[in-house]
Each structure stands twice: as C-alpha cells, then as structure tokens.
Amino acid sequence: MPFALTKTFKIDIGHRIWNEDMRSGRGSELYQPESNLPVNKCAALHGHSLGVTFKFQSKKLDEHGFVLDSNLLKAPLSQLIAKLDHAMVIDRNDPLFGPITQLCDQFALKYYPVNFCPSFEALAKFFFDECQKIIDQCRHGEEFSLLGVTIRGAKMSVEATYERP
Numbered sequence: 505m506p507f508a509l510t511k512t513f514k515i516d517i518g519h520r521i522w523n524e525d526m527r528s529g530r531g532s533e534l535y536q537p538e539s540n541l542p543v544n545k546c547a548a549l550h551g552h553s554l555g556v557t558f559k560f561q562s563k564k565l566d567e568h569g570f571v572l573d574s575n576l577l578k579a580p581l582s583q584l585i586a587k588l589d590h591a592m593v594i595d596r597n598d599p600l601f602g603p604i605t606q607l608c609d610q611f612a613l614k615y616y617p618v619n620f621c622p623s624f625e626a627l628a629k630f631f632f633d634e635c636q637k638i639i640d641q642c643r644h645g646e647e648f649s650l651l652g653v654t655i656r657g658a659k660m661s662v663e664a665t666y667e668r669p
C-alpha cells in the first residue's frame with residue numbers, strides 16, 4: 505500500500521529473558537566460551553527505555569488527507585503504553601514469577617504479567633495484537649491497516665519488528 509503513517513511512543517520497562525542460554529538454540533554455534541560473556545546475561549532483572557513504533561498503511565487517503573488522523577490514536581495507544589510503562593513485564597511461565605510478583609505485591613511495585621517470554625520481538629507482537637484490538641473497533645477499519653510494530657532500545661543498536669503475516 506502506498507501510504508504509511510508511523511506513531512512512536514516512549515516506554516520504560518523491566519523484564520528478564522528467563523530462559524536465555526546462548527549455548528543452545530538458533531545461532532548457538534556462534535557462541536565463543538572465551539568471550540566470558542554470561543550465557544544468560546539477559547536473565548538478570550534489568551530494564552530498557554524503548555521506542556514503540558506503530559506503522560499504519562492505506563491504499564488511499566481519507567477525506568482529510570490522512571491514512572488515519574494520528575490524534576485519534578493518541579489516547580487509546582497511550583492507555584495501552586501506560587499499562588506497561590515502568591512495570592516489570594514478567595512471563596507467567598517464568599520459574600521466578602511467584603517470588604518476583606510476591607515481592608512486587610509486598611512493596612507495591614508495578615508489574616505486568618504476560619504469557620510469553622518478553623523479548624523485544626515478542627513485545628512487538630504483543631503491541632501489534634493489542635493495537636489491532638483497538639482498530640478493530642473502528643468502523644472504517646478495513647480502509648487502513650496496521651502494518652507492524654517496531655521496538656527500539658534507546659541506547660542500543662538493536663531493534664525488533666513484528667509485521668502482519
């Protein structure tokens with residue numbers, strides 16, 4: 505589709521990749537033991553400042569010259585972002601889910617349980633699915649579509665994208 509519109513939100517999240525092990529899985533033959541890099545570096549509790557970019561597309565512009573008036577997206581997407589902002593995003597399958605959430609409950613710390621290991625890639629799909637639920641409510645939803653979501657680490661060279669299959 506020729507027209508595209510992106511909207512980016514800033515978010516800070518905590519997470520951990522509880523099942524990381526660089527010695528197994530895709531690309532594990534690239535692991536260099538002499539690098540002294542911990543094989544599960546990202547299993548530590550840590551956080552990121554992220555940009556979450558939603559990309560919309562359309563074949564034609566609407567009567568106002570827009571793919572979609574981006575101001576209409578601001579409130580619902582801000583509410584979505586706010587649910588996770590400054591939260592520990594934690595997988596219900598994480599073996600430390602119980603102890604971590606108990607600690608968060610005890611000290612009134614924000615967390616957001618999910619059903620997946622919260623890598624950037626998986627978070628991009630999460631935001632895609634949640635945004636799709638929002639635009640499914642739009643009467644003219646078939647005239648534009650969500651193309652994908654990209655997650656960028658603010659001080660990192662890595663970004664992850666989930667695109668509509």
Ligand SMILES: [Zn+2]
Nearest residue numbers: 519546550552
């Ligand atoms: Zn991380």
